[in-house]
Amino acid sequence: MEYCAPETLAEVCAALSNADGPVRVLAGGTDLLARFASGMPRPSMLVDIKKLAPARVIRQLPDGSFEIGAACPGIHIRADKLLGKYWPGLSEAMDLIGSVQIQGRATLGGNLCNASPAADAVPALIAARAHCRIVSVAGQREVPVEEVIISPGRTCLRQDEFIVSFILPARASRSADAYLRMTPRTEMDIAIAGVAVNLTLDDSGVITDSHVALGAVGPVPVFAVAASRILLGSSLDEEVLQRFRRQVSVMCRPISDKRSTAEYRTDVTAVLAARAARIAYDRAAADIAS
Amino acid sequence: MTKKSAAIGNEAPGMAPTIIGTRPVRPDGIDKVTGRARFGADVNLPGSLVGAVFRSPHAHARILNIDISKAQALPGVKAIITAEDLPVISEDMALINNQPPDFRDLSANVLARGKVLYEGHAIAAIAAIDEQTAHQALLLIDVEYAVLQHVVDLHQAMEPDAPLLHEHLITKGITPAPKKPSNIASRYEQVHGDVEAGFAGADIVISEEFTTQPVHQAYIEPHACMAQVAADGQTDIWCSSQGQFMVRAYCARLLDMPLSKIRVIPLEIGGGFGGKTTVYLEPLAVLLARKSGKPVRMQMNRSEVFKATGPTSGTFISLKIGARKDGTLVAAQGILCYQAGAFPGSPVRLGCMTAFAPYNIPNVKLIGYDVVVNRPKSAAYRAPGAPMASFAAECLIDMLAQKLEMDPVALRLLNAADDGTQTAYGVTFKHIGYRQTLEAARQHPHYSAPLGPNQGRGVASGFWFNIGGPSSAAININEDGTAVVTTGNPDIGGSRAAMAMMAAETLGIPYDRVQVLIGNTNAVSYSDLTGGSRVTFAVGMAVTQAAQAVIEDMKRRAALLWSVEPAEVEWLTGNAVLVAEQKQLSLADIAGQAARTGGPIAAQANINAQGAGPGFATHICDVEVDPETGHVKVLRYTAVQDVGKAIHPSYVEGQMQGGVAQGIGWALNEAYLYDENGRMLNPGFLDYRVPVASDLPMIDTVLVEVPNPRHPFGVKGVGEVPIIPPLGAVANAVARATGVRLFDLPMSPPSVHKAIKKAARRRR
């Protein structure tokens, strides 16, 4: 296995396109190295993007949107107060991944490209309506996060492409997100179910925009549009929440595996969805981002 | 502390101990906080090779052919071994002193012979110049299998038409012996009184079925060793284990070598909990070292530890208790089935013996079955066999308390075993402190603290035998009067401190003037392994006796120097004193003049320690259950235990807290999970969920001290009891928090949620 750590976009692109044989992008490596250790065949080339400046930025752009580098470790994301103010749900979702040690390495890019249905940050990114900037020698394209994972372990990226950064849209006023997951332990665990909710309210507390994403209840994270719609026009009263829970349950297509039964996943996703909606709603109502 | 022990422990009658009961820094502490301590994987010799093990991907298969030619041809590969390289063990060599293990089984476990019996079963081992080459070579070994039907489920394994692991296994303990082989290795029956008559006199009978899953000791240090064989066959093994003498004896028997050809050098052990009371890698490393002529270093990865080393048994337990209206227990009966793994030898007998031991029940009948399944050979795990049986028994006791609307501690007090109680397994208790643990629990503020919504409080008790056994200790006095204590027992949790304290207390010298060494098998007399909660009791007894022998020698030497009779000399706080003449010589004074009084000063004690005091504990656990998700949070935990006498209270508390944490893991989340092919689904710390720091509260401890008169300082074993009550305590707390009782472990969020949902449906 060869290793390189280019410092410019052009060099990364060149390394990816020139590789003869399988090539992998290394960001935090918390999934990749654990897999190597468990016997996964190593690629012939490993391209480390941690030295690439655009993949390490966290910044708010003039239009209010945020750009987060794909190779930013969790600790930097969590430590960014401004990001946490606008996107508390995403910030918390990232923070839930693994231990402090893992947070020192793990990245949004890795969390997405590992393409696990249970990735914590991915539902939060989807609910945030985030796009990723994908780059190759052929140029750049922007893809909504929910389109990246096509099946467990597989993404839409070509071998010569990689994700440089994520763009989170500008926040409206009275708007906030939340992410909750279920794990048997308090830490060091993989989500049995995860729910991200991103809401915008009008001045009277009526939900005007709603995005819900579900993790670990299907082969890929689910953008739950139908469930999101139920919340529109409501003030999250009990009857709406009940309908919301039922719709979330309907949208779960989980499997039973070593971590949980399908039935439990479905039930607990509905519970978490209602709780996350409440948190997002209260945050939006408090208008913390303004 | 009793007067008697004070008199023995320190020659001044009635003098209170000054070191016993204090909390000094452990002798090996600095090495362990600076990274200097050497554990199993930390030794390296120049020119050493790296060993790796080829393991079965199948749960059950016949080995048709092993082709090592391609691996052998890989440059850098220096030796390859299979079961062909192991001597065949004849029936008369199968056991040592008629005790388990059966070395034919152990041999077939370290390298499969003809058949693989579980996924991860070792088939071959390779030594190569480096790790990369060794792992490359593993991929080149070609084994042809005839895959057989497998069975990992306990009930299925007991069916008459189950796939057979051992074609000649006839159930022991049944007369007449069955004609057909089965997976039931043995049947054990324990009868006390007359259960039929007992149940006839019962007003209330409660009966339930319980299951528990296999759980692993999950020591953080994987098995590791290094072996070197000299040209004359002299063999050195460096390893982390619970007993260097065990490793020597097992390797000698497995490899058909004289004991004298093997020296085992103990390294620090990174956790064992019973799981390092046997060998896996050591005989392979020796064979590879012999074959290659180079030192060989081996280390398991975490997945190998889970797949190929012993978890404790998964169980099915059906129990019934009968009581009178006032709560008096009159009878208990049941069947306990324990998974042994791939070879016979589950701790089901110990489960039967311990289940109801805390209670005075006149009529008890328990039947135990030891059942082989296509899982790794089970190994000892902290109070082997007891936690599962106790879980079932303590749940029934709690259900009885609920039915009678009695306080669960009061119910236990009503039925508590006392001095003079004859146990169902035969022994009559003496000097026990069970009742005292119940009283202390009842008086503890935790027991009366208010509870919030969705919260519940559970209580459970537990019993463990504790053992003594062959033990040795040597004390050398240096020229400056400092002492070196050498024992043959690996220090798994602070025992060096206890040994140093007992030696210092007895000699009457400061703690920091005593060093403790754990000797290799050529440097110290034989000692049984570190296990059975025996070291502070039994080895401590040897240390104390060796110190007393030193004192006698000191008095003799002082008498020589003073030209008086030894009987005129007294030993007071580290000094020889001639009261009549007001003369005094310190240990250092005498040591400095050792040449004048007969040369170097040393003493040794080799004993077979008897009279280990049984251990009892009562635990209180508060939980909060999320009724919508089934998630259980342990809010508060108090462990009360009769410890006899705490030599170093911090390490006694540590044993209790550690046992509780393991018990909570067992109760809530730990389990071996298998796919339909009998392959383990969770061979790592991500999905084999041991508790992490944020899962637990502080664990309060109450040390009840009912001294053991058979030990010079009153010690009883403390290490194992604490893992027994948590399973029942957590289950009883969950039952009281939710109103729903779970009979199967682990009580993971999905299972708690399912039980709550089912109960809600029933109510509707």
Next chain:
Amino acid sequence: MKKHIQMQLNGQSVEFLCETSGTLLHALRDSLQMTGTKEGCGSGDCGACSVMMNDTLVCSCLVLAVECSHADIRTVEGLAAGDALHPLQQAFLDNAALQCGICTPGLLVAAKALLDKNPDPTETEVRYWIAGNLCRCTGYDKIVRAILDAAQRLRGNASVNELQP
């Protein structure tokens, strides 16, 4: 072909050769004979191999040695200043916060990272911070107490504890 790596280890410049697939953990233990850092799982799930890399707490089993070119690595061996133990080391001893000791190096490194960042953590903060460091012996009680105790010592006498070389 092996790669040549130069890095700072506990304030000293060191050099070694490694395979590109080799981890920092193996470089430390095998190439540099610094065996204080332990291997418990090789997958980042136990924390026994915790080290500081450029002031960030990481599992050295999840870092490639080739990533460490010119990095600043600190391990348990660098915690004490000569004979003077770091207050965390002393607190672990005084509180009997270790039994077998295999998790201790990783826990000490992790705890130091916490106290450097947050000199006055709550019990809950300590517990969540060290959740990535498994201990199977102690039930964590005495470890948490030791870290809180060390924090107090460090706050009381910060100047004594500037121990990094």
